Amino acid sequence: KAGVTQTPRYLIKTRGQQVTLSCSPISGHRSVSWYQQTPGQGLQFLFEYFSETQRNKGNFPGRFSGRQFSNSRSEMNVSTLELGDSALYLCASSLGYRDDYGYTFGSGTRLTVV
Amino acid sequence: KQEVTQIPAALSVPEGENLVLNCSFTDSAIYNLQWFRQDPGKGLTSLLLIQSSQREQTSGRLNASLDKSSGRSTLYIAASQPGDSATYLCAVRGSSNTGKLIFGQGTTLQVKP
Numbered sequence: 329k330a331g332v333t334q335t336p337r338y339l340i341k342t343r344g345q346q347v348t349l350s351c352s353p354i355s356g357h358r359s360v361s362w363y364q365q366t367p368g369q370g371l372q373f374l375f376e377y378f379s380e381t382q383r384n385k386g387n388f389p390g391r392f393s394g395r396q397f398s399n400s401r402s403e404m405n406v407s408t409l410e411l412g413d414s415a416l417y418l419c420a421s422s423l424g425y426r427d428d429y430g431y432t433f434g435s436g437t438r439l440t441v442v
Numbered sequence: 443k444q445e446v447t448q449i450p451a452a453l454s455v456p457e458g459e460n461l462v463l464n465c466s467f468t469d470s471a472i473y474n475l476q477w478f479r480q481d482p483g484k485g486l487t488s489l490l491l492i493q494s495s496q497r498e499q500t501s502g503r504l505n506a507s508l509d510k511s512s513g514r515s516t517l518y519i520a521a522s523q524p525g526d527s528a529t530y531l532c533a534v535r536g537s538s539n540t541g542k543l544i545f546g547q548g549t550t551l552q553v554k555p
Contacts, residue, residue: 332485334485359541361541361542361543363543370545370546370547370548371531371533371543371545373542373543373544376540376541376542378541383540383541384540384541384542386542416483418485418486420486420543422541425541427538428473428474428491428493428538429491430474430476430488430491431476431488431541431543432488433478433485433486433487433488434485435484435485436484436485438483
C-alpha cells in the first residue's frame, strides 16, 4: 500500500517566484492537511482539505494557498516567495473528516528560497 | 490557545536503557494525541495514537500514556537501541471539527552503542 507521496522532494527557487507543491494521499484517504516545518517555528498548520473544500486554515499570509482535486490529490501554492519561506513542507492524509484514525505524513518537499 | 511542550529538548542515553519522553498541553479538551518520530531531513512516522477516552496505547517496545486532566502524555521506550535515535514529536488534535494538529517542539534522542 503506497504511502503519502509528495513531489518534488527538493526545490530551489528565487525570491519573488512562485512554487507549486503536490501531495497524493494514501489511496482511499479523503482528508489532506499541509504543514510548514522550520527550525525556529517547528511544525505549523497551513490548511486542511476534505472533499475539495478547505475546512480549516492556519495563520499564514494569503500568499499561501491550496486546493484539492476530486481524486483527493492536493496542491499548495506559494506566490511571491520570500527567504523566510524556506522550509520543509509536509503533507498528511487521513481517511476522512471528523474521524479518529490519525494522520499519515509524507516525506516532505524541501523548499529553499535564494 | 492550545500550547504543547516537550521536555527535555534533547536526551542522550546508553543502549539498553529504558526512557521516558514527556509531553504537556495547556487545554485538556483534546480529541486525541499522536506521537511521531522524525529522522533527520525526513517526514514524520506515526508511532502511537491515543484517543481522548483512552489511557494508554502500546506498540512493541513503545508505550504511550495519556492523562487529560493533568494535560500530560508520556512515551516510554523500553530497551533503547541506536536505531531509536531520532526526534520524537507529540501532537494534539483539539476537536473532531478540525484536523489541525498542534505540535510540540520535539525531543531529540540519541542512543549510544
